[in-house]
Amino acid sequence: MIGTLLLAANFRAIGLTVAAVVMLAFLALFLRNVASAKAELGSEIELAANKKPYLTDEELEGPKLDKSLSFALVVLGICSLSLPIYWLAEPGRQEGAVAAYLLSFQSRGEDLYVEGAQCVNCHGAGGVGGGKDYVLQDADGQFVANAVWKAPALNDVMHRYSEEEVTFVLDYGRPDSPMAAWGTPGGGPLTTQQVQSVIEYLKTLQIPTLDPIEIAGAADSEAAEAAADQVADEIRAEVDRSLEADEFSSEGEAVFNLGLFSGFRNGSLACARCHTSGWSLGAGIVPDVLDEGVAGCGGGNPSGIGFNLCNGSTIERFSDDAWKQPDGSWYPLGGRSEMVDGVETKYLLSSDGDKVYLNDKGAPITDRTDDDDAPVPYLILENGDLADCEYVSQLWDPEKGDPYAFAAGEVVEFGLVDGVEKYIDPEEQTLRDLSDDALELSDGRLADQCTVVEMPERASQAHYDFIYAGSNAGAGYGNGGQGSGRMPGFGASLPPDLIQAVVDYERGL
Numbered sequence: 001m002i003g004t005l006l007l008a009a010n011f012r013a014i015g016l017t018v019a020a021v022v023m024l025a026f027l028a029l030f031l032r033n034v035a036s037a038k039a040e041l042g043s044e045i046e047l048a049a050n051k052k053p054y055l056t057d058e059e060l061e062g063p064k065l066d067k068s069l070s071f072a073l074v075v076l077g078i079c080s081l082s083l084p085i086y087w088l089a090e091p092g093r094q095e096g097a098v099a100a101y102l103l104s105f106q107s108r109g110e111d112l113y114v115e116g117a118q119c120v121n122c123h124g125a126g127g128v129g130g131g132k133d134y135v136l137q138d139a140d141g142q143f144v145a146n147a148v149w150k151a152p153a154l155n156d157v158m159h160r161y162s163e164e165e166v167t168f169v170l171d172y173g174r175p176d177s178p179m180a181a182w183g184t185p186g187g188g189p190l191t192t193q194q195v196q197s198v199i200e201y202l203k204t205l206q207i208p209t210l211d212p213i214e215i216a217g218a219a220d221s222e223a224a225e226a227a228a229d230q231v232a233d234e235i236r237a238e239v240d241r242s243l244e245a246d247e248f249s250s251e252g253e254a255v256f257n258l259g260l261f262s263g264f265r266n267g268s269l270a271c272a273r274c275h276t277s278g279w280s281l282g283a284g285i286v287p288d289v290l291d292e293g294v295a296g297c298g299g300g301n302p303s304g305i306g307f308n309l310c311n312g313s314t315i316e317r318f319s320d321d322a323w324k325q326p327d328g329s330w331y332p333l334g335g336r337s338e339m340v341d342g343v344e345t346k347y348l349l350s351s352d353g354d355k356v357y358l359n360d361k362g363a364p365i366t367d368r369t370d371d372d373d374a375p376v377p378y379l380i381l382e383n384g385d386l387a388d389c390e391y392v393s394q395l396w397d398p399e400k401g402d403p404y405a406f407a408a409g410e411v412v413e414f415g416l417v418d419g420v421e422k423y424i425d426p427e428e429q430t431l432r433d434l435s436d437d438a439l440e441l442s443d444g445r446l447a448d449q450c451t452v453v454e455m456p457e458r459a460s461q462a463h464y465d466f467i468y469a470g471s472n473a474g475a476g477y478g479n480g481g482q483g484s485g486r487m488p489g490f491g492a493s494l495p496p497d498l499i500q501a502v503v504d505y506e507r508g509l
């Protein structure tokens, strides 16, 4: 019995059994058919057993045709609707597929971050920043000190760099720093796809942005704004704390060196890590990083990728091009304007509230006109104030250009007479002494009979914009600057007032 069951359980046996049953049934059907068949009645042509009259023409071309056509129409309708509907859903399917791929890249990126490449050892879990043990040596390779090289937080790195710029850092590393080249182009172990995956993972770590444009475009911009405020508050709290602790002597210096003592974000927002030699090793190891002549003077670490910002070089790069309002913000770009003699004229407000009108090149002009009825421009004094002077000397530095171009008044001969500065009064053709309020202009010329207009502090909108946006590879910036894409943009990570503070600090370096 069991043997039979086993036999039945055998697939071959089942197959054979089924085949036998089918054959038997077929045979039975055939026999029944033969038995029930009737004898042929006559000619098939006249009397075919299945021949019966078909529909009439009226019916064929009437309801029958209508039915067929309607059926065809319905089928056509179904085809033409279902295809587009299918296509309509295609983007959704595609998004789903992209999202699924993204998820898998992110998780591969996370694996690399944590295990494969162990970024986590230096940059911390979740990209909060960390450090790497480092032995400081002198030029002869002699031991100087054991230090920890700050590894910046990466949970804000996508705010500071474009994706290509991060790819560049990952591909080539930071030469002479613990940040090695990871990508194949720089001789590292990770493939282009792996580098991309790590970046996809980094994107998931990013803290809220402070960029007003990105906030405005966010799905829930109110929530984005609240989150941004919180991030900004944390940064301000750290700046305030460091100032109260006397770590720095100005807000700008505190931002420039954000995290030097406290390790805030391990220096990701500090300018000094790239612009001050040795900064990344910490104040305890390189004690003079805040000293004049060291701070901001280039070489962010022994690797030194940042530029020298000292000796007024930043002012040369970004010359004064804007006035600041009393609250530290800029005069609105394009300026205020009003109608003067039927012409829309821009103006600035001086510190004492006077309006100072600007010509179409943005140079301040006085109420006066010269002999040719051309408006007379102000002279700009060294401290940024303006002066409207009756008499200006011809002493000038040829390198600084044409003295007449800046003349606010009559250009006259000044000279020493018996050791006393005098000039020729053009109307009376007499020698006049310089009055007590005579001015020496920033280009070395002398001026007399001046009305001085106190102007708000001048600075550079272009400088601010550069810190806001960072540099781009191959793009110029400021006066003759050439971007490599390695200067990060801070517009999405630092509140505007702190960017302003750091601009002021740099212009004083």
Ligand code: HEC
Pocket: 113, 117, 118, 119, 120, 121, 122, 123, 131, 132, 149, 150, 151, 152, 154, 157, 160, 166, 169, 170, 174, 177, 178, 179, 180, 182, 198, 268, 273, 280, 300, 301, 303
């Ligand atoms: C051995 C320690 C170490 C490892 C491992 C490491 N890094 Fe770094 N990384 C650093 C240090 C230190 C810096 C800052 C270099 C400097 O001072 O210029 C840095 C800089 C960076 C920067 C530039 C950040 C900025 O704001 O300038 C990025 C991006 C970065 N690392 C990503 C990674 C990723 C991703 C990995 C893993 C694939 C990784 N790092 C592995 C130490 C490390």
Ligand code: HEC
Pocket: 256, 268, 269, 270, 271, 272, 273, 274, 275, 300, 305, 306, 307, 308, 309, 313, 314, 317, 467, 471, 472, 481, 482, 483, 484, 485, 486, 487, 488, 490, 502, 503, 506
């Ligand atoms: C990750 C390194 C890095 C950090 C951080 C950094 N910079 Fe830079 N910075 C550079 C590099 C590199 C350049 C040179 C331009 C280039 O290569 O694109 C530069 C150029 C500049 C310049 C122009 C200098 C010139 O004469 O051309 C200014 C100004 C400047 N940075 C200010 C800042 C300020 C302010 C901060 C902080 C808010 C800052 N940098 C943070 C790397 C850095």
